Amino acid sequence: MSLDFEQYINLADDKLGAQALYATDDFFADKSRLLRREAPVWKEAVFDDNGKWMDGWETRRKRGEGYDFCVVRLGLAGTIAGVDIDTSFFTGNFPPSASLDACYSPQGDPDDATEWEEILPSLSLAGDSHHLRNIESGKVYTHVRLNIYPDGGVARLRIYGTPSVDWEAIDTQQQIDLAAVEHGGRALACSDEHYGKTSNILGPGRGENMGDGWETARRRTPGNDWVIVALGHAGNIERVVVDTAHFKGNYPDSCSIQAAYVKGGTDDQVATQSLFWRELLPAQKLSAHEIHEFVSQVNDIGPVTHVRLNIFPDGGVSRLRLFGTKAG
Numbered sequence: 182m183s184l185d186f187e188q189y190i191n192l193a194d195d196k197l198g199a200q201a202l203y204a205t206d207d208f209f210a211d212k213s214r215l216l217r218r219e220a221p222v223w224k225e226a227v228f229d230d231n232g233k234w235m236d237g238w239e240t241r242r243k244r245g246e247g248y249d250f251c252v253v254r255l256g257l258a259g260t261i262a263g264v265d266i267d268t269s270f271f272t273g274n275f276p277p278s279a280s281l282d283a284c285y286s287p288q289g290d291p292d293d294a295t296e297w298e299e300i301l302p303s304l305s306l307a308g309d310s311h312h313l314r315n316i317e318s319g320k321v322y323t324h325v326r327l328n329i330y331p332d333g334g335v336a337r338l339r340i341y342g343t344p345s346v347d348w349e350a351i352d353t354q355q356q357i358d359l360a361a362v363e364h365g366g367r368a369l370a371c372s373d374e375h376y377g378k379t380s381n382i383l384g385p386g387r388g389e390n391m392g393d394g395w396e397t398a399r400r401r402t403p404g405n406d407w408v409i410v411a412l413g414h415a416g417n418i419e420r421v422v423v424d425t426a427h428f429k430g431n432y433p434d435s436c437s438i439q440a441a442y443v444k445g446g447t448d449d450q451v452a453t454q455s456l457f458w459r460e461l462l463p464a465q466k467l468s469a470h471e472i473h474e475f476v477s478q479v480n481d482i483g484p485v486t487h488v489r490l491n492i493f494p495d496g497g498v499s500r501l502r503l504f505g506t507k508a509g
Contacts, residue, residue, distance in 0.1 A: 197256030239334030365413030388499035396497030
């Protein structure tokens with residue numbers, strides 16, 4: 182997958198509240214599976230009352246005119262940078278082609294009067310494959326409609342983009358989590374994410390299990406692991422929360438945080454720069470399955486746009502919260 186897409190947020194993630202609202206048909210596989218965060222799986226020789234169990238959305242064989250589609254409410258309204266139409270494990274039953282429409286309907290779900298805009302023209306699909314495409318539109322959308330021609334199955338639909346946040350409505354004295362995914366926080370780079378994605382640490386709520394956090398492989402060489410996060414908005418960080426929920430025999434021994442106000446450049450270059458960022462939080466000991474809150478330990482270094490969480494030497498973190506006020 183493109184690194185650029187990895188640095189965006191999947192706005193159609195069911196863990197962020199995305200929902201498949203309507204499908205013309207989902208006889209063989211329920212439309213809700215289309216939005217699951219987990220990668221699709223194959224279950225050999227597993228059947229239900231309607232046929233072979235498939236991990237995705239699958240319609241009946243169409244015997245007349247027309248095509249099938251599924252309407253999705255995004256978990257977070259935002260601009261769309263790219264999509265992935267994933268047909269994993271659909272080999273003899275994938276759609277020959279698909280397209281994608283989107284709309285902005287903040288007051289409620291779309292109806293017959295809603296005006297849809299095509300954001301991805303029809304493209305040919307292959308079985309058991311990822312289909313990654315850039316979307317060149319700066320508009321904010323709340324819903325998408327996946328059209329498949331004429332029928333078949335799709336394992337996952339990923340809509341990568343940036344959440345839309347009304348920063349003008351947030352007072353400069355209001356303390357918020359500047360790194361939260363709903364505020365546009367993004368995990369840009371890391372040393373390792375063998376067992377869990379770095380983006381998980383910015384998700385809502387506490388982690389459901391170890392898989393809903395960031396965990397690195399066991400380090401067998403000198404050094405430590407790290408992750409770089411871009412804040413949703415430049416701000417002054419006043420309180421840090423590091424949650425090791427569910428990490429009991431594999432939590433880091435300690436952590437520290439560096440930060441900087443990054444001007445210009447690209448997301449790809451910040452990893453090298455981060456070695457020289459200022460210390461926001463000196464090294465702090467961590468414990469298993471616990472919420473660690475740091476206030477007095479946080480250094481006042483002024484407004485920042487990026488942070489680097491260092492964990493020593495390795496292990497797993499469920500959530501990172503960076504509470505502060507937006508910079509004016």
